[in-house]
Amino acid sequence: MNPVARHARERACIIVYVFLMISDWASERNRMVERQIWARGIRNERVLAAMREIPREQFVPIEWREHSYDDEPLPIGYGQTISQPYMTALMVQELDLKGTETVLDIGAGSGYHAAVLSALAGKVVSIEIIPELARVAEENLGRIGRLDSVLVVCGDGSSGCSPLAPYDAISVAAAAPDIPAQLLDQLQDPGRMVIPVGSIDDQELRVITRKAGKVSTRVATLCRFVPLRGDEGWR
Numbered sequence: 001m002n003p004v005a006r007h008a009r010e011r012a013c014i015i016v017y018v019f020l021m022i023s024d025w026a027s028e029r030n031r032m033v034e035r036q037i038w039a040r041g042i043r044n045e046r047v048l049a050a051m052r053e054i055p056r057e058q059f060v061p062i063e064w065r066e067h068s069y070d071d072e073p074l075p076i077g078y079g080q081t082i083s084q085p086y087m088t089a090l091m092v093q094e095l096d097l098k099g100t101e102t103v104l105d106i107g108a109g110s111g112y113h114a115a116v117l118s119a120l121a122g123k124v125v126s127i128e129i130i131p132e133l134a135r136v137a138e139e140n141l142g143r144i145g146r147l148d149s150v151l152v153v154c155g156d157g158s159s160g161c162s163p164l165a166p167y168d169a170i171s172v173a174a175a176a177p178d179i180p181a182q183l184l185d186q187l188q189d190p191g192r193m194v195i196p197v198g199s200i201d202d203q204e205l206r207v208i209t210r211k212a213g214k215v216s217t218r219v220a221t222l223c224r225f226v227p228l229r230g231d232e233g234w235r
Contacts, residue, residue, distance in 0.1 A: 050119035059112035101168035106157035111137030127157035158230030180232035
């Protein structure tokens, strides 16, 4: 076989391989949505569409990638995790986003939660306290073309990001000992925040709603997240 023909054949094989990989991951996403999310009562069609759209495998370290759509959190390094798919879907459903909101995402991790939020809101500010993970999140989001709607900030998420406040919604993907006062101060009226609150080992996922000057709280579910670090988190 001459070099030109060999090159063309190799290129065609690569294209077929990539197409099959993309198809396989898409099938995994659809199964994940059906079996883990819809089956557990998530019915918001925009949330279901976002979970089908965002490629979770792009936010999982290569050594764990084959488990990207397992029904559990996965390690992403530095003692942190990417949340269980159902928990991500539940949190974003509780925010009840319409598509125009500015959302503060606390605990960027590898960037997956911010990516899902970006498919549902207008603008996402995602904060990560670990510099190495902030860079990973930015790289992952850039690879799937989401940096036009997500700003990654390295800093203390427990204190929020006051220069860009207020926020229509705040999502906290790390467990706090109590509701951080600075985050509540940066929540718009009307606005909504979801945050795990409790001990290091066990928490409640609380939904905080501000409307007409009043703040109400309810518990969506019991949960277990990594600790929120920073001035208003676990030191």
